[in-house]
Amino acid sequence: MTLRDIEIFVTVCELKSMSAAAKKLYMSQPAISQAISQMEGDLQVRLFDRIGRKLSLTYAGEILYSYGKRILNLVKEAESTLDDVRNMRMGRLRVGTSTTVGIYLLPEIIGEFRKKFSIDVYFTIGNTAGIEKLIFDNSIDLGIVEGPVHSRDIVVTPYIDDELYLVCSKSHRWAEKKSISPAEIENEDIIMREKGSGMREIFEETMARNNVRYRIKYVLNNTEAIKKAVEANIGVSVISRLAVKKEIRGGRLVKVDIENIRFERKFSIIYHKDKFKSNLFEEFIRHLYNYSIR
Amino acid sequence: MTLRDIEIFVTVCELKSMSAAAKKLYMSQPAISQAISQMEGDLQVRLFDRIGRKLSLTYAGEILYSYGKRILNLVKEAESTLDDVRNMRMGRLRVGTSTTVGIYLLPEIIGEFRKKFSIDVYFTIGNTAGIEKLIFDNSIDLGIVEGPVHSRDIVVTPYIDDELYLVCSKSHRWAEKKSISPAEIENEDIIMREKGSGMREIFEETMARNNVRYRIKYVLNNTEAIKKAVEANIGVSVISRLAVKKEIRGGRLVKVDIENIRFERKFSIIYHKDKFKSNLFEEFIRHLYNYSIR
DNA sequence: AGTTTATATAAAATATTATTATCATTAATA
DNA sequence: TATTAATGATAATAATATTTTATATAAACT
Known part of the structure; x- marks a missing residue:
């Protein structure tokens, strides 16, 4: 049973017709017939009674119809949620910083950022070595740390001079x-x-x-x-x-x-060279430069 | 996004490895890689961060993982419920009868049947013509009626002599x-x-x-x-x-x-000639003959 | 440095799915 | 009642997807 099958089945249920479902799904009628009869074969239950030329759901069919709608709705919901992530209507940023930046600078910057994007921000305070480790683990997305960073796998860009x-x-x-x-x-x-x-x-x-x-x-x-x-x-x-x-x-x-x-x-922004830079990530980096106090 | 995709994705999440997921799903590793990167392309979001050779879920990935498990569980539940129907651990029978049979005979017979199968039984009382109509609509599965039935689309088998x-x-x-x-x-x-x-x-x-x-x-x-x-x-x-x-x-x-x-x-059992005879249906007919009072 | 392990990519093979053509049956209409 | 239109099923073919094989690339471990 595939999602396509479920979609076909639910459409047939709702239109009470295979031909009509075919039209609605922009496909041929035999494709529908085949999909339904394959489902019946796989599941070993009759889904429709074909009496005369009218279709009516069997008991098994009614059960599958109910589950089918729930499944399709859940898939739709998942896709729309991911779309929200893509469009930065949702998201998460995990930042690691040195003490001073974490206490005296970031709260304000994050506050401003959250006015634009309603996302969750997590931040961890630690020393440079600790933050570096978290970046390797991918436990944080980026760090703002003091001093030089020695790993060649970490991208370091100057942030502010303190x-x-x-x-x-x-x-x-x-x-x-x-x-x-x-x-x-x-x-x-x-x-x-x-x-x-x-x-x-x-x-x-x-x-x-x-x-x-x-x-x-x-x-x-x-x-x-x-x-x-x-x-x-x-x-x-x-x-x-x-x-x-x-x-x-x-x-x-x-x-x-x-x-x-x-x-x-000097403070630097650091992140892993292989880190995928999401829209939100890039937006936050831009924001950091705009709102930093020089 | 197909159910197969979701299954692959969830497996990769749980094993934190594409190769391991490939093994578990008895397929090649490139098939997994391709499925995941196709999903990422379709959904337009990164699902995994590939840092070093470790996979870790992105925020979007975590969301999809959570939905994915729910979707797969729902599908599993649907399939197992349909299996229960197939094996008569669940079911529904809709019977239409004449007054006498409905009041004085069926309640006892159905009571006995429900001791063997825990199913829902609906019954409608009506005259022969009404029951016949319900059979044409597929509003009931079978009828027990008195006298001759004239439609050639209805199967009539003698039941008991009253x-x-x-x-x-x-x-x-x-x-x-x-x-x-x-x-x-x-x-x-x-x-x-x-x-x-x-x-x-x-x-x-x-x-x-x-x-x-x-x-x-x-x-x-x-x-x-x-x-x-x-x-x-x-x-x-x-x-x-x-x-x-x-x-x-x-x-x-x-x-x-x-x-x-x-x-x-004479009472007869009637049903539509095109009616699909589920296991439960056949079992009930057998039961009717075993328990009828001669 | 060399070996092993993991993921990605390209091309080929395979499997799945959909289409066209056709039939049987049923409902609607003349 | 004969004719026509509509519906679903089936078979063969076509189109599309998916998976595998072969290979590349890069990272982690000896």
Whole structure:
């Protein structure tokens, strides 16, 4: 029994005529006759009683008619749902990101995207290596990560340049100056994330490269907590512009430039080279570039 | 999209491998590859991501997998239900009968039949012409009717011979005699069904043929009512043996023979000559002969 | 690097499905 | 009642789909 058979059978049921069904399905009458009698042979039941030249359903036929309609409807529903996926009326995107992007940038970008497309978005936060692994598994569709990615099977495209800002409380003595010399940092209490965090790595690497000494007085494993501590003037810190945008704008934190020193890092969009790029996927990548904060 | 396609797709999903699916379905691997890529072409969506040499379902694929299983299950269910019909574990019989057979004989016969086969039985009571019409419409599968059927498209096979008994109350003077001469009826009050009823036709026709005069004093359109009236000794009547079997056995009515006169009629089983005779149909006919009361 | 395993592609073989032509039967019409 | 039109069945042929064989390509494992 094929879907075609079922379609033929249901049509014959509804028109109570093989010839009429043939017309409706744009095929010859013998094709219908043959299909029906083949079904009867396969199923070993009579589907129609042929009395006079009128067809009437047998009990078995009535049962098959009822199932047949359900089956055809389900197939139609499946096809139309897939069509919705194709036309981005439905969909799913699985994104993996670094902590900073995941917390301070993506929620807004995804929010905007979902205004245009009513799709499900899943996102996972992890370090670059972890995100890379998820891409290999095809557990996520794309990643936004920091730093270089070494697999030649992964496509890497530059996304946004991030900068870490030296920030202090508005009551800190630097708040007025807006700019300091590197030497001024040496005796300042610094609040920093734990070893291994991306933020700390860039800070230490940059400071070392510029031969600036520093003193990390407090370690907190949470950027929000660091911001609160800086606001309370417990010390100063170096935090992604994405994470302190609001506080600087609101005046609760002050950005302080350091002569000749900038803490920089680059985010990239990554995905597997063999990944099939659905319409939705491409649309999301475009959206990422349009809405990113430069 | 055919059922075969869906079966292939679902198998690939479950084994996460085209080659494994090929083995399971006893076909070559390229047939699977082709079927899947054709589906993707037809539906215009990617169903699998081919990353490395691992397959993983896309979002569209997951949707189709879910629908696919439902569709295949429904087809399986339909086939197994039809198999139940074929093996008489399910079924339907539509029988049309004359009043007497329908009320006094069939209920018991059908009850016995349903002990063997758990099927639905519908029955319609009507006169011969009406039953014949229902057979032409294929609104019933078979009929049990009285008298000759004239259409050459209807198969008529003799069923049982019925006899109408002259009955009186146990307190009637005939109750002792058990046999009377035709002349004795002439002055007796007779209770009878209305004109046009099968019972009355036979009675009148037989009496006329034997030149016996009679007097119908009471007319009731219901056999049960007539039986009660005879029991109450309001008069005597002529009633089918099927209808008075219990009362005679219980002694509430007494059968009285009339010398040289018998009221007889024959019941026949009828069905359309083109009617497909399902297993259940044939089984029921056999059952009718086994359980009929001779 | 070489071997094995998995999927894709092209051409050929096979199987399935539909069509044309025709018949038998039935219902409708003259 | 004879004639015509319509319906479904059957057989042979034609057209289309599907599957296999052979081969290529690429990835994972020794």
